[in-house]
Amino acid sequence: MLSKKIQAALAGSSAIRAMFVEGKELAAKVGAENVFDFSLGNPATPAPERLKQAMKDLLDTEDPLVLHGYMSNSGYEDVRETIAENLNRRFGTSFGWKNIVMTVGAAGGMNTVFKAILDPGDEVIVFAPFFGEYRSYAANFDASIVAVGPDYETFEPDLAAFRAAFTDKTKAVIINTPNNPTGVIYSDETMKKIAEILLGMEEAFKKDIYLISDEPYRELVYDGAKENFLTQYYHNTIVGYSFSKSLSLPGERIGYIAVPDTAADAENLLAGIEVANRTLGFVNAPSLVQKAVAACIDETTNLEFYDKNRRTLYEGLTGLGFTCVKPQGAFYLWLKSPVSDEADFVAAAKKYNLILVKGSAFGCGGYVRLAYCIPHEKIVRSLEAFAKLAAEYHLGA
Amino acid sequence: MLSKKIQAALAGSSAIRAMFVEGKELAAKVGAENVFDFSLGNPATPAPERLKQAMKDLLDTEDPLVLHGYMSNSGYEDVRETIAENLNRRFGTSFGWKNIVMTVGAAGGMNTVFKAILDPGDEVIVFAPFFGEYRSYAANFDASIVAVGPDYETFEPDLAAFRAAFTDKTKAVIINTPNNPTGVIYSDETMKKIAEILLGMEEAFKKDIYLISDEPYRELVYDGAKENFLTQYYHNTIVGYSFSKSLSLPGERIGYIAVPDTAADAENLLAGIEVANRTLGFVNAPSLVQKAVAACIDETTNLEFYDKNRRTLYEGLTGLGFTCVKPQGAFYLWLKSPVSDEADFVAAAKKYNLILVKGSAFGCGGYVRLAYCIPHEKIVRSLEAFAKLAAEYHLGA
Numbered sequence: 154m155l156s157k158k159i160q161a162a163l164a165g166s167s168a169i170r171a172m173f174v175e176g177k178e179l180a181a182k183v184g185a186e187n188v189f190d191f192s193l194g195n196p197a198t199p200a201p202e203r204l205k206q207a208m209k210d211l212l213d214t215e216d217p218l219v220l221h222g223y224m225s226n227s228g229y230e231d232v233r234e235t236i237a238e239n240l241n242r243r244f245g246t247s248f249g250w251k252n253i254v255m256t257v258g259a260a261g262g263m264n265t266v267f268k269a270i271l272d273p274g275d276e277v278i279v280f281a282p283f284f285g286e287y288r289s290y291a292a293n294f295d296a297s298i299v300a301v302g303p304d305y306e307t308f309e310p311d312l313a314a315f316r317a318a319f320t321d322k323t324k325a326v327i328i329n330t331p332n333n334p335t336g337v338i339y340s341d342e343t344m345k346k347i348a349e350i351l352l353g354m355e356e357a358f359k360k361d362i363y364l365i366s367d368e369p370y371r372e373l374v375y376d377g378a379k380e381n382f383l384t385q386y387y388h389n390t391i392v393g394y395s396f397s398k399s400l401s402l403p404g405e406r407i408g409y410i411a412v413p414d415t416a417a418d419a420e421n422l423l424a425g426i427e428v429a430n431r432t433l434g435f436v437n438a439p440s441l442v443q444k445a446v447a448a449c450i451d452e453t454t455n456l457e458f459y460d461k462n463r464r465t466l467y468e469g470l471t472g473l474g475f476t477c478v479k480p481q482g483a484f485y486l487w488l489k490s491p492v493s494d495e496a497d498f499v500a501a502a503k504k505y506n507l508i509l510v511k512g513s514a515f516g517c518g519g520y521v522r523l524a525y526c527i528p529h530e531k532i533v534r535s536l537e538a539f540a541k542l543a544a545e546y547h548l549g550a
Numbered sequence: 551m552l553s554k555k556i557q558a559a560l561a562g563s564s565a566i567r568a569m570f571v572e573g574k575e576l577a578a579k580v581g582a583e584n585v586f587d588f589s590l591g592n593p594a595t596p597a598p599e600r601l602k603q604a605m606k607d608l609l610d611t612e613d614p615l616v617l618h619g620y621m622s623n624s625g626y627e628d629v630r631e632t633i634a635e636n637l638n639r640r641f642g643t644s645f646g647w648k649n650i651v652m653t654v655g656a657a658g659g660m661n662t663v664f665k666a667i668l669d670p671g672d673e674v675i676v677f678a679p680f681f682g683e684y685r686s687y688a689a690n691f692d693a694s695i696v697a698v699g700p701d702y703e704t705f706e707p708d709l710a711a712f713r714a715a716f717t718d719k720t721k722a723v724i725i726n727t728p729n730n731p732t733g734v735i736y737s738d739e740t741m742k743k744i745a746e747i748l749l750g751m752e753e754a755f756k757k758d759i760y761l762i763s764d765e766p767y768r769e770l771v772y773d774g775a776k777e778n779f780l781t782q783y784y785h786n787t788i789v790g791y792s793f794s795k796s797l798s799l800p801g802e803r804i805g806y807i808a809v810p811d812t813a814a815d816a817e818n819l820l821a822g823i824e825v826a827n828r829t830l831g832f833v834n835a836p837s838l839v840q841k842a843v844a845a846c847i848d849e850t851t852n853l854e855f856y857d858k859n860r861r862t863l864y865e866g867l868t869g870l871g872f873t874c875v876k877p878q879g880a881f882y883l884w885l886k887s888p889v890s891d892e893a894d895f896v897a898a899a900k901k902y903n904l905i906l907v908k909g910s911a912f913g914c915g916g917y918v919r920l921a922y923c924i925p926h927e928k929i930v931r932s933l934e935a936f937a938k939l940a941a942e943y944h945l946g947a
Contacts, residue, residue, distance in 0.1 A: 154667060154758050154760075154814050154815045154818075154819070155666055155667060155815065155818055155819065155822045156665065156666060156667055156668050156669045156691070156822075157669055158665070158669075159665060159666045159667075159822040159825060159826060160822075162822075162825045162826075162829060163818070163821055163822060163825055170623070170828070193620060195615075195619055195620045196615070196619070197615065199613075199614040199615055200614045200618050204614075205609045205610075205614070208605070208609055208838075209606050209609055212602045212605055212606055213602075216596075217596040217597045217601075217602070217798070218592075218593070218594065218596050218798070220801075221597050221798060221799045221800070221801050221802050222592055222593070222798075222800055222801045223590065223592045223800045223801055224801060226567070257654060257803070257831065257832060257833075258831070258833060260828075260831035260832075260833050261831040261832065261833075262831075263831060264830060264831035265831075268553065268555070268556060269552055269553060269556050270551060270552060270553055270556075271553050272553045272554055272555075286828075286829065289828075289829035290829070290831065292829075293829065293830060294553070361551050363551075401614070401615070401618060401619075402618045403618070403619055403620045404617075404618050404619045404620055404621060404834060404836070404837030404838075405618050405836050405837055405838060406654070406832070406833060406834070406835075406836050406837075407836075417551050418551045418552065421551075421552055421560070422551070422552065424560055425552045425553075425556040425557075425559075425560060428556060428559045428560055429556060429559075431567070431657075431683075431686075432559060432683065432686035432687070432689075432690065433661060433690060433830065433831075434654065434655070434657035434658040434659075434660060434661035434662075434687065434830075434832075435654060435657075435658065435803070435831075435832070436654075436655055436657050436658075436803060437801060437803070438803075439801070439802050439803050439804075439836040439839065440801030440802055440803075441605075441801075441802060441838075441839070442836065442838070
């Protein structure tokens with residue numbers, strides 16, 4: 154009785170969620186303290202104290218009919234204005250509130266944008282490895298994902314392959330930097346080349362092509378790397394954002410879409426995203442938390458917490474002989490499997506209570522992802538387990 | 551550059567939202583206090599005081615990593631258990647937490663159910679007049695709505711027409727009682743006949759057919775009518791619920807889907823709804839408000855507030871000579887347009903600052919909907935404006 158699409162989805166459901174469930178099962182068996190669960194990108198440092206106070210203040214002072222009531226499907230105008238001004242101040246953009254649509258997280262935002270622009274048969278280019286859910290989001294609108302492989306040295310996009318991936322069905326390109334799952338930040342030079350290629354393809358195919366920048370990790374950058382905002386490179390850039398990581402609110406489902414006036418058909422696109430927000434059933438982003446994030450717009454997450462994990466894990470794993478991409482941002486580490494089929498490696502790791510996610514879930518086999526958003530002491534203790542795993546593969550020997 | 555579906559949606563966008571916008575524009579011109587805006591089903595009585603306290607307590611006592619963090623895509627197990635127990639206590643059902651999926655409002659829930667069961671070309675039967683968004687939700691999955699007309703005396707479904715509407719493409723039937731837009735509650739007898747017809751059609755077409763009960767107004771019943779829960783009539787019933795109306799939280803986007811064990815393929819259906827929740831981009835219902843509604847599960851809305859509006863409006867309008875269906879539930883009044891094209895009547899009403907929604911938006915021309923969830927003094931003052939409108943049409947003369 155299930156739809157064909159959902160039957161297929163159930164058969165090949167999220168590898169990340171599957172490992173999360175395996176981790177919980179293992180925890181029930183051996184005790185949560187003995188499981189090193191690197192599966193899920195669930196922030197491990199709490200929401201800022203300011204957020205709690207902001208919510209309590211809103212509950213005490215705002216009219217509940219406004220605070221919990223319907224507003225425009227695109228969100229409260231004052232919240233959108235606050236976000237626009239924050240972006241303008243930080244990135245030199247010139248957004249007004251009309252350029253911002255509040256969304257049910259970045260996942261909700263991405264779906265509203267896809268609904269607004271994708272026709273059946275359209276193609277969306279993504280850079281592998283990539284967040285596997287993009288595939289489901291495109292499939293929701295009968296569009297397909299065209300994956301472009303990485304440069305395996307840097308895990309930046311292979312630009313020759315990118316150039317070759319365009320067809321007359323290409324409607325958009327998704328970019329995600331700092332990247333999930335590699336932790337790589339694409340360089341300024343790479344971004345300029347991507348923009349150049351996009352402009353050339355718009356010319357060649359005589360059509361508009363959107364660059365959709367999925368930026369949930371925008372502020373999670375290390376070693377003094379700058380926070381980046383991608384509308385500066387290419388006129389036709391739509392930005393999707395989530396407060397899940399920066400304010401540790403993944404369960405609250407709050408984010409936004411920013412469409413600059415320079416984007417093709419910007420006004421209609423914003424109207425289309427608003428309608429899509431309604432007709433897809435989101436209706437609007439949750440109301441109280443809209444106002445709460447606006448009140449916390451200048452708050453930042455505990456970057457030091459993740460950075461300490463990053464350094465301990467990267468140094469520990471490379472010291473054990475594992476080959477890793479050094480993370481520059483986000484809270485993921487991308488590790489080369491010692492054997493070609495990384496599913497075997499994931500299974501071996503589980504024997505030592507290490508829960509990893511296979512790279513093929515991100516369109517890039519032979520690697521695994523570690524989400525290091527877990528308590529630091531677990532990172533430290535996990536290295537003993539990784540040492541046994543390394544020994545099994547005769548690494549560093 | 552917009553998708554064809556969204557271009558079409560923009561052209562024929564929600565009549566309800568359009569009138570809401572017209573009402574706001576009129577308010578800017580003549581002052582909000584002079585506009586009688588009956589367009590939107592936005593609760594006018596505030597969320598219970600208990601909800602505010604529950605949210606503050608949760609913020610003070612719960613670990614923020616849990617309160618704002620990811621949980622299962624179907625929601626917190628303790629919240630689902632609380633809802634299951636509440637339903638079992640009130641309606642004699644036998645739900646466990648696994649039968650409940652927390653959703654981003656009823657709109658989000660309806661879309662996850664549709665995603666889980668509808669294939670392109672499938673048909674969903676609805677009883678006109680009906681909430682127009684059902685059409686968009688079905689279109690999201692390339693399925694179509696088959697509208698069955700009402701008995702124009704009672705505004706219960708025309709059961710002969712219902713029986714004739716089934717084809718081998720019928721996958722589901724939507725039912726909504728207390729009804730938006732009529733305020734009618736389908737009688738016990740009608741429900742039994744609907745169930746009987748459904749059982750016959752399952753037999754005739756040798757397939758499972760789901761009854762999807764959209765119950766946001768379940769608790770908004772007057773004159774001592776009983777609260778109803780529709781799984782009792784037909785084994786294959788899926789219930790969608792929203793706390794928007796009962797707890798005055800429409801902006802927070804919180805509801806649930808209940809699938810009884812008796813439903814066809816129940817276990818897979820629940821798994822499919824969970825996956826759909828994720829892949830459509832909802833991911834999960836907002837976390838803090840999940841826990842807040844569980845803490846307020848025994849709270850009720852200020853029914854007296856709506857009932858007073860209902861009586862004043864119904865008596866006032868019939869006294870002026872208008873023909874109305876007497877509302878038994880929800881907070882809508884269904885009024886017969888004095889002229890066949892109710893768009894003309896809506897335009898005439900606007901001259902007196904009365905904002906109504908045309909019945910054709912609900913698949914039933916010749917009528918208009920009034921959402922009487924506005925302050926009582928506005929109801930009283932609106933009757934002066936309605937008197938002028940009645941005079942224009944020589945009613946009661």
